[in-house]
Amino acid sequence: MKHSLAGIIASVLILSSAARASNGDGGYAAPFFQIPMGARPTGLGGAYLGVSDDGAGPLFNPAGLADLSRPVLGTAYRSLSLDRVMGYVTVTFPARGQAAVGLNWLYAGSGEVMARDQNGVELGHTLGMASHAFSALFAKKFEDYLSAGLKASYLQASFAEMTAFSVSFDFGVMLYLNSFFGRETQYTMPVQDMRLGLTVMHVAAEYRWHNENYLHEFRDANALGTQQNDAVPAEVGVGGSARFINKKLLAAADLRKNDKQDIVFHGGAEYLLVKQLSLRSGYSDKRFAAGAGFTFAFGKRILAIDYAFSSGKVAEGSDHIFSLDLQF
Numbered sequence: 290m291k292h293s294l295a296g297i298i299a300s301v302l303i304l305s306s307a308a309r310a311s312n313g314d315g316g317y318a319a320p321f322f323q324i325p326m327g328a329r330p331t332g333l334g335g336a337y338l339g340v341s342d343d344g345a346g347p348l349f350n351p352a353g354l355a356d357l358s359r360p361v362l363g364t365a366y367r368s369l370s371l372d373r374v375m376g377y378v379t380v381t382f383p384a385r386g387q388a389a390v391g392l393n394w395l396y397a398g399s400g401e402v403m404a405r406d407q408n409g410v411e412l413g414h415t416l417g418m419a420s421h422a423f424s425a426l427f428a429k430k431f432e433d434y435l436s437a438g439l440k441a442s443y444l445q446a447s448f449a450e451m452t453a454f455s456v457s458f459d460f461g462v463m464l465y466l467n468s469f470f471g472r473e474t475q476y477t478m479p480v481q482d483m484r485l486g487l488t489v490m491h492v493a494a495e496y497r498w499h500n501e502n503y504l505h506e507f508r509d510a511n512a513l514g515t516q517q518n519d520a521v522p523a524e525v526g527v528g529g530s531a532r533f534i535n536k537k538l539l540a541a542a543d544l545r546k547n548d549k550q551d552i553v554f555h556g557g558a559e560y561l562l563v564k565q566l567s568l569r570s571g572y573s574d575k576r577f578a579a580g581a582g583f584t585f586a587f588g589k590r591i592l593a594i595d596y597a598f599s600s601g602k603v604a605e606g607s608d609h610i611f612s613l614d615l616q617f
Contacts, residue, residue, distance in 0.1 A: 357381060
């Protein structure tokens with residue numbers, strides 16, 4: 290194990306740095322789940338549990354997709370420092386009875402680093418890590434004021450000739466608060482589209498690692514491996530959003546807590562500058578973010594192009610995120 294110690298430490302630091310706060314509150318399994326994905330959610334500081342109505346919705350609160358009126362194809366790419374990348378592709382379709390179904394693929398990985406021994410001598414092979422989450426979701430609106438959603442995921446991670454698998458479940462609820470008021474009152478209220486989102490995420494997610502293949506490849510063909518289980522922290526969240534100034538201003542805020550870390554606040558706002566252009570800014574756990582989105586129609590289709598910039602959290606550098614959403 291000592292031969293690969295330096296390489297393993299380097300890779301773990303690379304992958305977990307974005308999720309580790311300056312006080313050391315972090316470093317748990319699947320840290321990429323804690324990084325907001327999608328340019329619009331990132332621009333809002335990750336405050337999306339009470340929004341979740343587009344291609345990024347499956348990554349936050351599946352219940353928010355029950356209101357879809359047309360199919361949505363979404364994709365995003367996030368370039369992080371330290372040679373890390375993230376991305377997703379999602380497709381969601383409206384179904385009968387105010388419901389929606391969808392598929393989502395989320396990827397997170399790092400570049401490869403040279404394995405070294407405890408003296409810094411190169412061992413002739415590299416180490417890298419890649420994680421995938423393949424998901425299916427279902428959302429349904431049961432009442433004007435209530436929708437619920439479920440996402441089931443198959444997780445796979447690979448690192449240094451080792452591969453681990455797991456399953457995971459996310460549950461979401463969305464409350465449409467304006468529905469509790471009469472129709473005449475709704476239209477005259479200064480606050481529109483008030484939503485409250487509730488989520489429970491990463492239930493049952495646990496990677497099971499076994500190092501036998503690594504030992505056989507780089508150490509001893511007869512070596513006996515060991516197994517380690519890494520549980521992904523389950524997370525609960527509550528988030529709200531509302532629109533002001535004739536629906537031109539969207540404000541959102543989330544509170545999230547997993548069973549290993551402190552409560553994290555996310556907050557942000559989006560302003561519709563003109564019909565096609567939105568500007569955004571937000572704050573997320575010691576990260577400041579800003580972004581913009583441009584939407585245009587061609588034929589019956591609508592294309593949204595979004596960009597966001599997120600500052601570094603623990604001096605690991607800033608991130609750039611690009612997203613495309615196509616409604617067809």
